[in-house]
Amino acid sequence: MLYTTKPAAERRADFRAALSSGTIQRMPGAFNPLSARLIEDKGFEGVYISGAVIAADLGLPDIGLTTLTEVAGRAAAISRMTSLPTLVDADTGFGEPMNVARTVQELENAGVAGLHIEDQVNPKRCGHLDGKAVVGLDTALKRIRAAADARRDPNLLIMARTDVRAVEGLEAAQNRARALVDAGADAIFPEAMASLEEFAAIRAAVDVPILANMTEFGKSDLFSVQDLQDVGVNLVIFPVSLLRIAMGAAERGLDELAASGSLKAEVPGMQTRARLYELIDYEGYNAFDGSVFNFTVPTQFTGPTSSTKE
Numbered sequence: 123m124l125y126t127t128k129p130a131a132e133r134r135a136d137f138r139a140a141l142s143s144g145t146i147q148r149m150p151g152a153f154n155p156l157s158a159r160l161i162e163d164k165g166f167e168g169v170y171i172s173g174a175v176i177a178a179d180l181g182l183p184d185i186g187l188t189t190l191t192e193v194a195g196r197a198a199a200i201s202r203m204t205s206l207p208t209l210v211d212a213d214t215g216f217g218e219p220m221n222v223a224r225t226v227q228e229l230e231n232a233g234v235a236g237l238h239i240e241d242q243v244n245p246k247r248c249g250h251l252d253g254k255a256v257v258g259l260d261t262a263l264k265r266i267r268a269a270a271d272a273r274r275d276p277n278l279l280i281m282a283r284t285d286v287r288a289v290e291g292l293e294a295a296q297n298r299a300r301a302l303v304d305a306g307a308d309a310i311f312p313e314a315m316a317s318l319e320e321f322a323a324i325r326a327a328v329d330v331p332i333l334a335n336m337t338e339f340g341k342s343d344l345f346s347v348q349d350l351q352d353v354g355v356n357l358v359i360f361p362v363s364l365l366r367i368a369m370g371a372a373e374r375g376l377d378e379l380a381a382s383g384s385l386k387a388e389v390p391g392m393q394t395r396a397r398l399y400e401l402i403d404y405e406g407y408n409a410f411d412g413s414v415f416n417f418t419v420p421t422q423f424t425g426p427t428s429s430t431k432e
């Protein structure tokens with residue numbers, strides 16, 4: 123009930139340990155707080171909180187229009203739903219290095235295990251689109267130094283994302299990754315890698331954990347978790363995937379409703395009422411107050427609640 127009882131400090135310590143375990147950490151992006159619950163229930167190791175998803179959810183393009191308050195609110199709402207570590211996308215840090223310091227403290231307050239700050243200029247864009255621009259090395263390093271100095275929990279993971287690969291090439295990305303680690307980055311997110319060999323090159327350049335971004339319709343092929351682990355990647359995100367899947371299903375459902383006037387044909391593909399209540403732990407609330415769950419869920423169409431569980 124009311125979800126995680128594990129303090130954020132413990133989730134951060136867990137994340138640090140997992141990243142040095144040698145086993146790749148799989149972090150699908152939660153497109154809302156409830157989907158974080160699903161990610162945990164299905165046995166994944168962590169939850170990603172995507173800036174692109176927060177923006178899309180607000181009906182905005184992912185070009186740095188969302189505010190720190192919106193991102194921190196969403197990060198808190200998702201982080202409280204899971205005992206897994208959460209990693210949040212802090213875009214360019216929401217301003218100058220001083221703003222980056224405040225960003226880190228607000229996101230730390232939100233209970234995340236880690237955050238990433240990128241070296242794009244503002245207005246930024248999806249890292250897998252053409253026409254990006256990056257800030258100079260000096261500004262990029264200042265952002266990361268400010269971030270590392272601002273945290274109060276030493277286990278809060280400060281990840282530096284570099285978008286340099288698509289702008290200046292792989293060698294420049296390796297050099298920038300090294301400099302970002304020297305400036306205090308605990309991990310590196312090399313954006314828009316073109317191949318597994320490129321991930322291996324970043325792996326060879328730094329000795330901190332590295333992330334692979336398996337976003338669909340982007341510049342990287344969708345490598346398997348095993349392939350990424352084999353080239354030394356420590357965590358992989360599927361940032362927008364669940365939103366894309368859910369929106370795809372919503373479109374198909376609306377088409378069906380418009381065409382036939384009923385959603386009856388869609389019901390077998392829907393999450394059942396019983397499964398929804400299981401995920402939100404309705405019964406846990408009932409144990410607290412017996413008057414909240416004094417009904418039975420109709421069995422019509424409910425099916426097994428955990429049919430996909432092992």
Ligand SMILES: C[C@](O)(C(=O)O)[C@H](CC(=O)O)C(=O)O
Nearest residue numbers: 172173174248249250337361
């Ligand atoms: C990872 C990312 O920063 C995000 O906001 O989720 C995006 C994902 C996307 O737009 O596909 C990115 O810039 O790669």
Ligand SMILES: [Mg+2]
Nearest residue numbers: 172173174211
């Ligand atoms: Mg982003």
